[in-house]
Amino acid sequence: xxxxxxxFVLLVLFSLxxxxxxxxxxxxxxxxxxxxxxxxxxxxxxxxxxGSELIGQNFSKPEYxxxxxxxxxxxxxxxxxxxxxxxxxxSKALVDRVTGDVERLRRGGVSGPIPADLATASGSGLDPHxxxxxxxxxxxxxxxxxxxxEGDVEALVAANTEQPFLGFIGDPAVNVLKLNLALDxxxxxxx
Numbered sequence: 001x002x003x004x005x006x007x008f009v010l011l012v013l014f015s016l017x018x019x020x021x022x023x024x025x026x027x028x029x030x031x032x033x034x035x036x037x038x039x040x041x042x043x044x045x046x047x048x049x050x051g052s053e054l055i056g057q058n059f060s061k062p063e064y065x066x067x068x069x070x071x072x073x074x075x076x077x078x079x080x081x082x083x084x085x086x087x088x089x090x091s092k093a094l095v096d097r098v099t100g101d102v103e104r105l106r107r108g109g110v111s112g113p114i115p116a117d118l119a120t121a122s123g124s125g126l127d128p129h130x131x132x133x134x135x136x137x138x139x140x141x142x143x144x145x146x147x148x149x150e151g152d153v154e155a156l157v158a159a160n161t162e163q164p165f166l167g168f169i170g171d172p173a174v175n176v177l178k179l180n181l182a183l184d185x186x187x188x189x190x191x
Contacts, residue, residue, distance in 0.1 A: 043177065051177050055079055056128040059180055062108060063145035065130070065138050067176040068117050069101050072125025084123045109141035129173035132161050146187060156182050 030038035041053045051057050056067045058077045073081030087094035101119045110118070115134040135157045143153040160179040164170040 043181070045181070050181075052128075053175055053178060054128060056122075056126045057177055059176065061145075062141055064180045064183070065135060065142060065174075065176050066105075066108070066118070068127050068130060068134075069097070069119065069121045070125045071121040076121075077126065079126060082124050082126050084125055085121060109144070110137050111140075112137060128175050128177060129162075130176055132157070132172050132174055135161075135174045135179070142183070146183065148186075152186070153183075156186065 027038070036042075042049050043051050043053055056070060056077060058070065059066055070076030070078075071085035072078045072083060085094065085097075087097075098119045102114055105114055105118060115131055115137065117131050118134045118137070136154075139150055139153045139157065142148075143150045146153070156179065157174060160174055160182055162173050162175065164172060
């Protein structure tokens with residue numbers, strides 16, 4: 001009994017401290033200091049949530065920039081099934097998927113070298129970003145489909161390219177959802 005009582009008291013104490021007090025304190029601090037990020041960096045239009053800038057979405061129409069392929073869930077882009085495919089480099093299933101993605105890109109009007117991020121899924125399967133090179137190879141297709149000049153589309157890509165954190169941590173990246181929303185806003189302002 002002399003061992004069980006202190007063990008039980010410590011169990012209750014640490015459960016209250018780390019199971020309730022600490023999570024509530026961190027959640028409260030996050031809500032107070034970074035409310036947008038703590039709530040998922042949601043993007044809204046007209047009072048409706050249309051996505052998060054942290055989670056990739058599938059765009060397949062020619063007038064939109066296409067994201068990285070997704071291995072999350074049975075049909076991709078399933079936030080509840082976030083994961084990579086776990087296929088190794090010698091996997092026939094991976095080779096077939098990448099070959100299919102490259103053929104889809106070629107049929108969609110992408111010519112020249114295809115950046116790796118347009119043919120390979122990210123580790124989470126939900127990466128919302130593509131490289132600036134992956135955006136560049138899609139400019140001609142998007143400009144044609146939207147009846148815009150390539151220069152105007154290129155300017156939107158440049159405006160929506162996020163630079164590395166502190167100028168040197170990470171690589172430049174383009175958030176596909178934000179870029180496609182900027183395209184839609186540009187077209188709606190023209191009409």
